[in-house]
Amino acid sequence: xxxxxxxxxxxxxxxxxxxxxxxxxxxxxxxxxxxxxxxxxxxxxxxxxxxxxxxxxxxxxxxxxxxxxxxxxxxxxxxxxxxxxxxxxxxxxxxxxxxxxxxxxxxxxxxxxxxxxxxxxxxxxxxxxxxxxxxxxxxxxxxxxxxxxxxxxxxxxxxxxxxxxxxxxxxxxxxxxxxxxxxxxxxxxxxxxxxxxxxxxxxxxxxxxxxxxxxxxxxxxxxxxxxxxxxxxxxxxxxxxxxxxxxxxxxxxxxxxxxxxxxxxxxxxxxxxxxxxxxxxxxxxxxxxxxxxxxxxxxxxxxxxxxxxxxxxxxxxxxxxxxxxxxxxxxxxxxxxxxxxxxxxxxxxxxxxxxxxxxxxxxxxxxxxxxxxxxxxxxxxxxxxxxxxxxxxxxxxxxxxxxxxxxxxxxxxxxxxxxxxxxxxxxxxxxxxxxxxxxxxxxxxxxxxxxxxxxxxxxxxxxxxxxxxxxxxxxxxxxxxxxxxxxxxxxxxxxxxxxxxxxxxxxxxxxxxxxxxxxxxxxxxxxxxxxxxxxxxxxxxxxxxxxxxxxxxxxxxxxxxxxxxxxxxxxxxxxxxxxxxxxxxxxxxxxxxxxxxxxxxxxxxxxxxx
Numbered sequence: 001x002x003x004x005x006x007x008x009x010x011x012x013x014x015x016x017x018x019x020x021x022x023x024x025x026x027x028x029x030x031x032x033x034x035x036x037x038x039x040x041x042x043x044x045x046x047x048x049x050x051x052x053x054x055x056x057x058x059x060x061x062x063x064x065x066x067x068x069x070x071x072x073x074x075x076x077x078x079x080x081x082x083x084x085x086x087x088x089x090x091x092x093x094x095x096x097x098x099x100x101x102x103x104x105x106x107x108x109x110x111x112x113x114x115x116x117x118x119x120x121x122x123x124x125x126x127x128x129x130x131x132x133x134x135x136x137x138x139x140x141x142x143x144x145x146x147x148x149x150x151x152x153x154x155x156x157x158x159x160x161x162x163x164x165x166x167x168x169x170x171x172x173x174x175x176x177x178x179x180x181x182x183x184x185x186x187x188x189x190x191x192x193x194x195x196x197x198x199x200x201x202x203x204x205x206x207x208x209x210x211x212x213x214x215x216x217x218x219x220x221x222x223x224x225x226x227x228x229x230x231x232x233x234x235x236x237x238x239x240x241x242x243x244x245x246x247x248x249x250x251x252x253x254x255x256x257x258x259x260x261x262x263x264x265x266x267x268x269x270x271x272x273x274x275x276x277x278x279x280x281x282x283x284x285x286x287x288x289x290x291x292x293x294x295x296x297x298x299x300x301x302x303x304x305x306x307x308x309x310x311x312x313x314x315x316x317x318x319x320x321x322x323x324x325x326x327x328x329x330x331x332x333x334x335x336x337x338x339x340x341x342x343x344x345x346x347x348x349x350x351x352x353x354x355x356x357x358x359x360x361x362x363x364x365x366x367x368x369x370x371x372x373x374x375x376x377x378x379x380x381x382x383x384x385x386x387x388x389x390x391x392x393x394x395x396x397x398x399x400x401x402x403x404x405x406x407x408x409x410x411x412x413x414x415x416x417x418x419x420x421x422x423x424x425x426x427x428x429x430x431x432x433x434x435x436x437x438x439x440x441x442x443x444x445x446x447x448x449x450x451x452x453x454x455x456x457x458x459x460x461x462x463x464x465x466x467x468x469x470x471x472x473x474x475x476x477x478x479x480x481x482x483x484x485x486x487x488x489x490x491x492x493x494x495x496x497x498x499x500x501x502x503x504x505x506x507x508x509x510x511x512x513x514x515x516x517x518x519x520x521x522x523x524x525x526x527x528x529x530x531x532x533x534x535x536x537x538x539x540x541x542x543x544x545x546x547x548x549x550x551x552x553x554x555x556x557x558x559x560x561x562x563x564x565x566x567x568x569x570x571x572x573x574x575x576x577x578x579x580x581x582x583x584x585x586x587x588x589x590x591x592x593x594x595x596x597x598x599x600x601x602x603x604x605x606x607x608x609x610x
Contacts, residue, residue, distance in 0.1 A: 003290040030111025030124055033094065034188050036102035036507045037550070051099050052256025052603045058242065060606020062587060064261040065274045065283045065304050067455060068483030069235040069267055072216035075194050076145070077155040080216040083232070084265050087194070088240045089223035093123050093142070094191030095253045098597030102320045102507050105253050108137055114187050118178070120203035121187035125172040130247040131197045139168035143538040144198035146176070146190075148213055154525030158438050158514040164525075179516035183545055190213055197222055214329050224248075226258040239264045256590075259605035267477035269482070281462050284587050285600070288580040290457060298582060308586050312578040316595045321369035321504030325570035326451070326465070328472060328497045330531035332519075334449060338396070341568040343425035346418040347468040348571055350411065351410025352576075357460060362574035364406050368561050371577060374587070376565070378403050383555040387543065388562065394536035396566040404565040406572060419472050424474075436475035448475035449496035454486040458499055461573075491525045500529045500570070508557055512541045516564065530569045537563055 016075055017081060032044050048054055070083035075090060094104035094112070107111070109123040130333075132280045146166040147155040162178050169175040177192055200222045201213045211217070218228035226249065231242035242265045243363065248254050266283065268274035275293065278286045279300055301310040328335035350364045367375035380388050380400065382430040388399055409415040423433055430441050438447040451462055459478055467478040481489070489495055502515055511527075514522060518533040520526035541562035547553035579598065589604045 005397065006333065015103060015177065021524045030113045030122075030176045032111060032604055033103060034104035034112055034191070035100060035104075037101070037187055038101065040103055040105075041100050042105065047252050048255035049099065049594075049603075051590055051599055052590060053590045053605070054256045055263075055402040056256050056259045056590075056603070056605040057609035058240060058259055058605075059261045059609030060586070061262045061264060062262045062601055062604075062606065063266070063282065063284045063286075063548065065266050065268055065277060065286070067268055067271060067274060068237070069426050070233065071219045071484070072218065074215070075111075075221070076149050076152055076156075076196060076213060077216060078155060081487060082207075083238050083558070084267075085227075085238060085240055085263060086221070086229075088224050088227035088263065088467070089221060089227075089229060090194050090196065091129070091137075091224045091248065092192055092194060094188075097102050098594035098599055098603075101596060102188070102298040102505060104188065107251070107253055108195055109191070112187060112191065118184055118187065118551040119181045120175055120177045120235060121190055122173055122175040123190070127172065129224060131224050131337075132228060132243065133197075133200070134244075135197070135199060136222055137195065138198075139170070140170065140176040141198045142174040142193075142195055143167060144201075145193060145195045149193065150198070152214055155514060158256050158517075158520055158523070158526060159510055161513070162510070163190065180241070180546075181224070182548075183510075185507070185545065187411055189510065197224070220225060220298065220387075226254070228262065235267060237266050241502055247402065257602040259603075259609070260601065261606075261609070263601065267361060269520070272457060273333070273340045278513065278528045278582070281457070281584060285583040286581070286589040288582060291358035291576070294580050295361070302584070303582075307584065309581075309583055310407065313581070313593050314578045315600065316458065316579050317371060319369070319372070319596045320507045321374060322365065322501065322575045323370065323507075323570070323572045324499075324501040324574065324575050326497055327500040327529045327570050328449075328528070329493060329495055330533075331493055332449070332496055334447065339425045339429035340431070340569075342468075343422040343429070345568065345571045346407045346422035346425070347472065347474075348408040348465050349415050349418075349468060350574060351408065352415070352463060353464055353598075355410070357464075358574075364574055366404060366406055366565075367562050368502070369508075369557065370575065372504070372506060374504070374506070374508070374554060374557045374561070376404070376561040380559065380562060383551065384558050384562075387540070387555055387559045391539060391563075393399045394534075394539075395563050399562050399566045404562065406521070415468065418445070419468065423472055433473050435537070436473050446475060447459065447473070448477070450479050451497045452489060452495040453480040453499060453501075454483060454553055456480050462499070490529065491527075493524065493531065498529060499573075502527065509545050510575075512544055512560070516560075517541055532564075532567075533568055534567065 033040055070081045072080040072082050091108045093109040095107040098103045108125055108129050110126045111124045114121040122532045125137055134154050143166045144159050149478055150160055162180050163176050164179045165177040167175055178186055201211050205211045205219055218234055227240040228243055230239045232238040242261050273437055277283045328341055330336055347610045355364050369375045407418045409418050431438050432441050464476055469476040514527050516532045516537050518538050520528035521531045521533045540556055543556040547556055586607055588605055589605050
């Protein structure tokens with residue numbers, strides 16, 4: 001997400017509606033919110049978001065499911081498995097609107113200000129903002145949260161790498177200072193920062209010992225948000241209860257939201273068992289990620305008689321670019337050769353999988369920004385071409401001559417042709433097929449690697465790929481591990497290949513360095529799962545972050561997309577353009593989904609509530 005310059009000035013500056021929050025003449029004017037791309041939809045004095053039901057009743061239970069386990073409630077720490085739903089306990093400085101692309105409005109902060117060169121950003125906290133124990137939310141809390149987020153979490157260290165300092169600059173003001181000017185995304189993403197109570201973390205816990213924010217904890221944490229952790233069973237269930245004394249319940253950004261009295265999460269180790277829990281009415285809401293199950297398993301009586309509703313809205317994916325892929329780890333010597341990585345794509349038969357396992361519900365991904373206007377296509381032209389020509393000696397020549405396409409299979413002849421192409425590419429990389437084994441031509445070492453998975457449900461999609469690789473002598477083994485082991489191995493880059501996914505906003509920015517940047521490739525815990533360390537990609541990331549206008553930013557994004565694709569860093573998989581929702585009639589939603597989201601669970605409510 002990167003805030004953008006328009007051709008006549010700073011979008012973020014122009015889009016934020018001004019309000020007279022300054023107490024001193026020398027202060028900058030504060031804005032009620034910020035919109036990264038367009039003008040703010042809501043203006044000072046607005047009463048609520050348009051997509052909510054202002055008369056939604058409060059009460060009732062929402063029972064949800066999730067896979068894996070948890071062993072901590074610490075929201076800042078990149079260690080352990082944090083409980084799903086902990087975000088309900090905390091407020092952030094700003095709150096996004098689901099009917100706008102990348103627009104946020106004041107939550108803990110009543111306003112946001114920054115100078116024209118975007119060398120800093122100041123947030124002014126609301127006087128009424130309180131922690132659950134009644135103490136006010138202070139600039140000291142914000143500074144503490146920022147410092148600990150960067151110190152303890154590699155993802156936040158990268159995300160906020162250009163924010164060098166947070167300091168109290170007024171009774172309710174906190175100012176963030178940047179080490180580079182005109183990094184136009186920073187004010188916006190700072191609004192997403194999770195704010196934790198400094199005084200609570202520095203006080204003794206129930207056992208009389210000092211709390212330690214650098215460690216995992218199963219003590220229910222305290223926040224400023226609408227819910228509290230009411231009870232839990234370690235690794236199995238958590239119940240979040242709506243706070244009657246929540247300070248922000250009547251704010252315009254909260255009206256018609258936070259409607260369930262209790263939100264209960266139950267953890268499952270098996271997705272089939274999780275689905276059976278939904279069928280048995282023990283879970284209220286489900287987003288189905290298995291196309292074959294959606295097509296064949298939702299035929300039970302509650303669906304037929306209308307007690308379970310099914311919908312496929314596109315809303316939540318309208319402004320989201322997706323790259324889902326097999327990700328070879330280039331920290332392993334096996335995958336460092338571009339020809340090896342390209343050959344791996346020829347062994348994947350998407351068309352057969354889509355037909356036989358997914359009832360043709362998916363589309364093949366062919367861009368790191370798939371499903372958005374940011375995806376590259378055809379050959380580069382105009383400014384995009386100029387950018388790539390400036391990096392000509394650093395990018396594959398195919399960027400200029402050959403539009404990226406995935407191999408097409410779907411029948412025996414096509415897959416045979418693709419596997420022959422794969423064998424030829426392996427040969428160029430120094431591998432040859434001897435007998436029924438693919439071996440290194442110099443050492444005789446057989447090609448062998450492990451595909452690490454986090455859930456058995458992925459196996460049905462990965463097995464056909466592994467079988468195709470075996471046809472050309474490659475020993476590709478599947479290994480499914482529990483959630484904790486998978487998380488730890490991915491954080492430490494201890495894998496040959498994984499099933500990875502990245503989501504992109506319509507405004508890519510600093511997070512691109514964490515996804516594809518050379519520094520992130522060496523930093524455990526980053527999302528550079530492939531181990532990409534490419535000078536051209538690094539240069540393009542900087543062009544994206546510091547683009548002087550939207551046209552320049554889009555051209556830089558498409559140029560980077562082409563370079564990433566041409567290097568065959570991943571084997572693109574597939575995705576759907578719609579969400580698959582199923583929910584029991586015990587819960588309901590507003591009449592219309594917000595334009596860019598589902599409004600879940602914030603704007604939904606219980607039909608039993610009064």
